Amino acid sequence: MKNKNGKKEAENKNDGKTGLKEIGNPLARVFHEAHAHKRVVVTPRLPRKLERLRALPRKHFHPLQHDLHAKHKLSRKTLFYVKEYGAHSNVAGTIIKESIKILLLASIVSSLGGFALENIKAAFVAIVPLVVLLPALNDMIGDYASIISSRFSTMLHEGKVRGCERGWWKNAELHKLFMQVLFLAVFTATLGAAAALVISSASFAVSALVAFKVFAIALIDAVLLVTVLFFVAIAAGFYFFGKGEDPSNFLIPITTSIADFGNMLLLALLVTVFF
Amino acid sequence: MTAGFNAGKTGDKRFFDRDFREMFSSQLVSLTGGVIAGAALAAYTDKLLLLPGMLIILPGFLEMRGNISSSFASRLSSGLFLRVINPDKIKSKIIVGNLAASFFLAVFVSLVLGVVAFAFNYFFLQQVFWKIVFLPLLAGVIANAIEIPLTLAATLYLFKKGHDPNNIMGPFVSSTGDITSIAALLIALAVL
16 A cells, blocks of 8 residues: 555656646646646645545545545535546436426426417417517516526625525615616616517507507516516525525526516416506 | 615625626627517517417427526536636537537427427317427427537637636527527428
């Protein structure tokens, strides 16, 4: 054992400071890069530790990960990537296995909203500006859901908002986030509705009343959904953070699914009410 | 409400701060793509939207393209920043694995969407309309044959030019995804 270690140490010396010759190229590059920025604490045992990490089963959390992060200052993201897509993993298989459930769920939830719209299809397709607006509105609400979720998760992690804090609605950062997203939602919904009316005017008679209704539908849809998504993100964020989970992993799928489903459902409802 | 907006002690106190500007510009790009896709959809309403079950497929189909390509771009970006992916070497294990997985996921989810729409037609409208199963499947293949290589090329290009692909690829993928999805649905309809 001693001899083996001695050999390794000799190799390490030959390889300069890092001693990563025996480790695959990508890892060596990660390491060299980090070392160049003087972030990583280098010891002769580091290469072997990284090699051991790569060989560990993908889902197995090993104290070695914590050791590499704490002692050698390698970021958790780097360690995660090394383990997730290392030499011993099937890259395509890993991605498919991890993504397929959430993708199917998100697509089916989005389609459920489509059921409502399918039922009033005749009325819906007759209003050309709404057909033009549909993909833009869907994208927009989904994007705002992602923004609210990711920004609120970061606030929780940074301690700017404490878990289950009483009077969280008085928090200035949260106020600012809500007002910014609401302002953007109103602005982009108005802009989208205006663009849809201009584009559809070539084939559709746009009267003042129709224009008013299209603007009203776009604005009510955007404001109502952004408000609902904001409160859902906060409630779910506090819940998952309180349970010791990372809210980033849950909030985006939850809020984007609600955004898609809610958008189609609300559109169907608003079209029925207004037309 | 502008400069003196009541904000956190540590953050930027301005309402129209850097975050706002980033969100605003990305939303403008996304909105432009969405409106172009919507215009194409409106132009072919009689051919596309009037098919039974099409409004069930459409939201999921548009959503899927963004979800798959955004995750693909995000994984590539992480790999590029960690130097695990070499931007000049496309035929690496990680990139090929990512390409294969993204393509498989898109085709599989498209097929499931088609089956869901077929079931809706069968049970609620009492119609047997097989085309609705193959339409998203073929459109998924066509759209991804364009979108996935485009995402790869754009991510690598942006990284090489010194930009952070994470900030740009989200709106880029959602806007180009909408356009390619609608175009692919129309091509698939013409083929079938």
